[in-house]
Amino acid sequence: MLKLFIKPSFVFLPFIIGIILYKYLNKGLRFIFLQICFWVFTEILLIILISTGHQNLWYLHIYVPIEFLIFALTYAWFLKELIKPKYIYAVAVIFISCSVVNTLFFQNIQLFNSYVRAVGALLYVCFAILYFYKLLFELKVQKLRKEPMVWINTGILIYYSAIFFLDILSNKIIQYSIDLAKDVMFIRPIFYWIFNILAAVGFLIARKNAQETG
Amino acid sequence: MKDWLHTDIVLILLIGTMGMLILAFGIILFFSIYKKRLQSQQLYLSQMKAEHRKQLLENTVSSQEKERKRFASDLHDEVGAMLSFIKLNLGRLEKKEENQELKELAAESKEHLNQVITEVRRITRDLSPPTLEKLGLVAAVNEFLSWVKRSDSLLFSLNVTGKEVRFDPKNEIAVFRIAQELINNAIKHAEATKITIKLKYTSTHIFLSVTDNGKGFDVEKAKTKGLGLKNLESRTEILKGSFKFRSKPKKGATFVLATKI
Structure with missing residues (x-):
């Protein structure tokens, strides 16, 4: 039961900070906050589903496209100087369509939608790299440590590259040992915590910047 | 277990670990490259700014002349x-x-x-010395001194060492204006009674020094407040030369200018 609450606990950190500092967040950071709100909702729902003995795999088939949609909106805003938002929206439409096709024909709601999750993680890593490339290309930010999105983007890059690797590893291991696959899955929260801490730092920096600029 | 430990799982683990290491290295590399690029951009911008300021200064002086x-x-x-x-x-x-x-x-x-x-x-x-254009810097300074002598009872001495050579008219007039301003300052502000001007020519440089026995000034204060000194510095900048001065209250002042011919 304790394990059930350890992983979600950290998402409440950026969630609470985000609520308090919401007025200091720009549009892009508000999308990140929306993502965190969605994660909070997901965590609560999963706790309820697990504690009441219900199956929860079906929810991942809804969760993955919504998560991608919010990230697409986020990066469309942050990368608008580098890539026209319509291209990112197009990627989002393709991804969501593929997700639906995957659910209908390959991995139904009774199965773990590992294919689209892996592709999604890979796309988030690409978005994060593109964001760093944009920063390097523009050179507008004078101090990287004072840019909230740099912290959050670093968190996204670390979290989703780890997720990508761990998903493939656990999918492979599960064929041989379910217990070992579960052990691998328990490494995931470490990266989840790292991301949430970095997101919280990002929100705090956004407030500091807003106060400094008056 | 033994079978898979040496095959695809090990391969995924290796690739994954490598990938994470590359990622970590990439993040560090990004921050260091960003810092370097930012520094070089700032350097370029400050160079551009300095160049623009110099151009502006040159244009101002040129239109003034x-x-x-x-x-x-x-x-x-x-x-x-x-x-x-x-x-x-x-x-x-x-x-x-x-x-x-x-x-x-x-x-x-x-x-x-x-x-x-x-x-x-x-x-x-004073406004436009024809002697400077026709006969050069030494004659122009001499003429300027002779005019100053008529109205003020001051002791002047002009020492010239090295063979006088003519150089870029723009620079010649800038050196003359500096000498003119230093002499005027010594008379008006320092209340000097004796002014020594030295002009030294070498094959590559010209040195101008103006020494007076006036009331002197606080160098630090003059650096922040003196508009006259700013003018001298601006002209020296146009000449791509260097400009030094030393002074103490009640002990006169010495100004030295060095510039390439």
């Missing part, structure tokens, strides 16, 4: 000619007039007019 030349020319051709004509008429009046009182008045007016003509000539030469 043009305006001075035009004003000197107008003063010489229009006002000077008119004054000479009035002087000639006053001379005629002085000769032809039989009334003694009027004759004396004409002579007195002619005397005052002579002073005005001299003053106009001095101003004209």
Whole structure:
């Protein structure tokens, strides 16, 4: 039961900070906050589903496209100087369509939608790299440590590259040992915590910047 | 378990670990490259700024010199000619007039007019010294001193070492203006009684030093407040030269300028 609450606990950190500092967040950071709100909702729902003995795999088939949609909106805003938002929206439409096709024909709601999750993680890593490339290309930010999105983007890059690797590893291991696959899955929260801490730092920096600029 | 430990799982683990290591290295690399690029961008921007400022300064000085030349020319051709004509008429009046009182008045007016003509000539030469263009820096400084000597009872000495060479007229006039400003400052602000000017020519450089025995000044205060010093620094910047000065209150001042010919 304790394990059930350890992983979600950290998402409440950026969630609470985000609520308090919401007025200091720009549009892009508000999308990140929306993502965190969605994660909070997901965590609560999963706790309820697990504690009441219900199956929860079906929810991942809804969760993955919504998560991608919010990230697409986020990066469309942050990368608008580098890539026209319509291209990112197009990627989002393709991804969501593929997700639906995957659910209908390959991995139904009774199965773990590992294919689209892996592709999604890979796309988030690409978005994060593109964001760093944009920063390097523009050179507008004078101090990287004072840019909230740099912290959050670093968190996204670390979290989703780890997720990508761990998903493939656990999918492979599960064929041989379910217990070992579960052990691998328990490494995931470490990266989840790292991301949430970095997101919280990002929100705090956004407030500091807003106060400094008056 | 033994079978898979040595095959695909190990491969995924290896690739994954490598990937995470590359990612970590990539993040560190990104921050260091960003810092370097930002530094080089800032350096480039400051160079551009300095270049722009220099260009602006050059244009200002150049237009200032043009305006001075035009004003000197107008003063010489229009006002000077008119004054000479009035002087000639006053001379005629002085000769032809039989009334003694009027004759004396004409002579007195002619005397005052002579002073005005001299003053106009001095101003004209100050504004645009023709000697500088024709004969060079040493002659122009000498001439300027001779004009200053007429109105002030000061002790001047001009020492020239090395063979005088002519250089870029723009730079020549800048060195002359610096000398002119230093001498004027020594007279007006330092209340000096003795001024020594040294001009040294080498094959590549010219050195100008102006020393006075005036009341001196606080160097630190002058650096922040002195507009005159800013002008001298700006002119030196145009010359791509270097400019140093030392002074102490009540102990006079020495200014040294060095620039390439």
